[in-house]
């Protein structure tokens with residue numbers, strides 16, 4: 001099965017601008033089908049430029065975003081949850097402005113907000129309501145919301161594939177699907193292939209990322225088993241290579257990348273393409 005292969009521009013920066021122009025050309029050269037582009041801080045002009053640049057190089061866009069503290073889906077205050085629905089609706093509009101059909105990321109809870117307790121049933125119920133309402137906006141925009149579990153050091157709310165699948169089933173909206181990011185899964189799952197099999201049709205978006213977030217294929221993630229498990233469930237969504245770096249030093253530090261993990265962008269692009277036999 002030939003699946004669409006993407007590359008996350010979060011490798012370069014949290015904000016994609018004209019200074020990243022040459023990397024769109026390089027993605028196309030390495031036979032990627034698409035670019036996963038961050039939308040949270042993106043202006044209308046930046047979104048329009050990214051869309052044009054993707055089109056110029058025959059690339060499709062997917063969008064990546066996250067929930068924020070001032071618009072937290074888990075907020076006990078209904079006004080906060082209303083802001084969360086608005087925030088996710090805005091992200092859907094930005095994704096649509098890119099021509100993206102998927103908006104992926106930790107949209108279930110505010111990134112970097114901790115209660116110092118495990119998730120509660122009330123928080124889960126609030127999240128379900130917010131995602132269902134956001135799913136309506138997503139449908140109007142022609143976008144699907146892809147909910148990404150994170151490892152325990154980045155989220156207390158949604159860590160495992162099983163919890164993600166159960167959440168997606170309970171949201172029960174056709175425009176809300178689950179994500180598997182192999183970096184987080186490497187920390188949280190006992191068996192990544194079994195986790196994929198158990199997600200079944202709730203799995204709608206995949207990010208291929210190493211345990212150390214560096215060059216894919218040079219770490220401990222068993223990508224052959226991951227791809228075979230995806231075959232096993234008939235997965236036909238995107239495979240997005242996600243690696244991080246210190247190309248943008250501030251963003252690298254925010255993501256706790258303290259050393260060089262690769263030999264530069266070309267090696268990461270080539271390794272990502274090689275994972276699926278494109279290079």
Ligand SMILES: [Mn+2]
Pocket residue numbers: 148181207242
């Ligand atoms: Mn990810």
